[in-house]
Amino acid sequence: MNATSAYEKELGSALKAVRLASKLCQRVQLQLKDGERTDKADDSPVTIADYGAQVLVAWSLQRSLPNKPFSMVAEEDSADLRLPEGAPMAKRITAMVNEVLAEEEPGNKALTEDDVLALIDTGGSEGGPQGQHWVLDPIDGTRGFVGMRQYAVCLGLLDGGQVVVGVLGCPNLPTAQLRDEDGTGNSAEKAGSDGIGVIFAAQKGCGAFAGPLAGDVPPEQCLQLADTQDFSQIRFMESYESRHSDFDFTAKLATKLGVTRPPLRIDSQAKYGVLARADAAINMRFPKPGYREKIWDHAAGALIVQEAGAVISDASGAPLDFGRGRWLDLDRGIVTSTPAVHAALLQAIRDVS
Numbered sequence: 609m610n611a612t613s614a615y616e617k618e619l620g621s622a623l624k625a626v627r628l629a630s631k632l633c634q635r636v637q638l639q640l641k642d643g644e645r646t647d648k649a650d651d652s653p654v655t656i657a658d659y660g661a662q663v664l665v666a667w668s669l670q671r672s673l674p675n676k677p678f679s680m681v682a683e684e685d686s687a688d689l690r691l692p693e694g695a696p697m698a699k700r701i702t703a704m705v706n707e708v709l710a711e712e713e714p715g716n717k718a719l720t721e722d723d724v725l726a727l728i729d730t731g732g733s734e735g736g737p738q739g740q741h742w743v744l745d746p747i748d749g750t751r752g753f754v755g756m757r758q759y760a761v762c763l764g765l766l767d768g769g770q771v772v773v774g775v776l777g778c779p780n781l782p783t784a785q786l787r788d789e790d791g792t793g794n795s796a797e798k799a800g801s802d803g804i805g806v807i808f809a810a811q812k813g814c815g816a817f818a819g820p821l822a823g824d825v826p827p828e829q830c831l832q833l834a835d836t837q838d839f840s841q842i843r844f845m846e847s848y849e850s851r852h853s854d855f856d857f858t859a860k861l862a863t864k865l866g867v868t869r870p871p872l873r874i875d876s877q878a879k880y881g882v883l884a885r886a887d888a889a890i891n892m893r894f895p896k897p898g899y900r901e902k903i904w905d906h907a908a909g910a911l912i913v914q915e916a917g918a919v920i921s922d923a924s925g926a927p928l929d930f931g932r933g934r935w936l937d938l939d940r941g942i943v944t945s946t947p948a949v950h951a952a953l954l955q956a957i958r959d960v961s
């Protein structure tokens with residue numbers, strides 16, 4: 609093993625885990641019923657697929673890397689499922705996980721409800737600047753998932769506070785470039801069919817790659833940015849959800865820069881994959897003041913865009929530090945772009961603020 613492929617085994621395990629979890633998500637999205645989603649204390653939704661995907665990633669990683677200590681920083685925990693009113697949901701998650709395992713990993717013993725709850729809670733690590741920690745958002749963009757739009761299964765690996773492996777499973781993302789009119793990326797009903805479903809992957813120092821989510825071949829298409837400073841050609845991305853980011857502010861920035869194409873608004877870290885494959889040149893995210901960003905919402909995507917050649921920073925230009933625990937501490941928002949326009953973007957932020 610040489611220095612540039614030091615995390616080959618971990619990358620292979622991450623690809624396998626994300627593909628398995630994506631299978632569960634696809635299955636659930638097409639049959640989501642009332643009672644299979646609930647609202648968390650912070651008012652954001654969570655579904656049986658968020659929990660189920662977390663279970664399958666933890667199960668799969670532990671199984672493929674049995675001799676390594678396992679630490680994972682993940683979004684979900686089992687507290688609500690252990691309440692009396694959480695019991696039906698816990699049952700449904702267990703059934704769904706076992707259904708997917710029976711099909712995808714035949715020959716394994718079915719998981720009990722206790723196994724499932726314990727696997728969810730393996731995501732309780734605090735992360736930090738030392739050692740290795742997996743970082744998981746089992747479904748990023750749950751509102752997109754529920755709305756039959758884009759979402760992503762996002763798995764990163766931290767080593768010494770740096771993201772060294774990143775994988776994004778995007779079951780509803782077309783393999784072809786997104787056009788301006790594809791604003792909502794609304795292709796949930798076609799997930800799994802030819803041309804829908806992309807997996808993005810990166811290993812630090814080794815570039816970024818994309819390929820079909822289905823099957824089990826490593827992603828092969830090497831991603832490279834189209835680096836232009838012609839703002840009349842440039843397209844920017846932002847959240848689909850106006851409650852997640854300040855659209856008035858990004859519109860002002862676009863005007864200041866001379867960007868005239870409409871924003872591409874899609875849910876989740878799929879945006880980082882889309883930027884890495886050069887469908888758009890800028891991704892901007894300015895949540896409401898007081899909102900604290902979590903590391904699992906950006907770790908995998910940040911490595912993928914950087915390995916494709918993009919620059920990611922907070923609104924002041926500072927790099928993101930994933931080694932400070934479960935949260936990112938940053939100034940106002942997160943801006944990602946091709947290198948040629950990043951400085952102009954930061955200047956526009958200063959001018960418009």
Ligand SMILES: Nc1ncnc2c1ncn2[C@@H]1O[C@H](COP(=O)(O)O)[C@@H](O)[C@H]1OP(=O)(O)O
Pocket residue numbers: 652653683745747748749750751752846847848849851852853874875876877895896899905
């Ligand atoms: N009030 C909020 N403001 C900003 N982001 C939010 C808020 N609530 C949830 N999120 C998170 O924003 C991310 C989605 O980004 P986008 O809006 O770009 O699709 C998700 O990580 C989502 O969490 P979750 O992982 O639970 O879906």
Ligand SMILES: [Mg+2]
Pocket residue numbers: 652653654683750
């Ligand atoms: Mg959530």
Ligand SMILES: [Mg+2]
Pocket residue numbers: 745747748749904905
């Ligand atoms: Mg998220």
Ligand SMILES: [Mg+2]
Pocket residue numbers: 658683745746747748749750
């Ligand atoms: Mg999530």
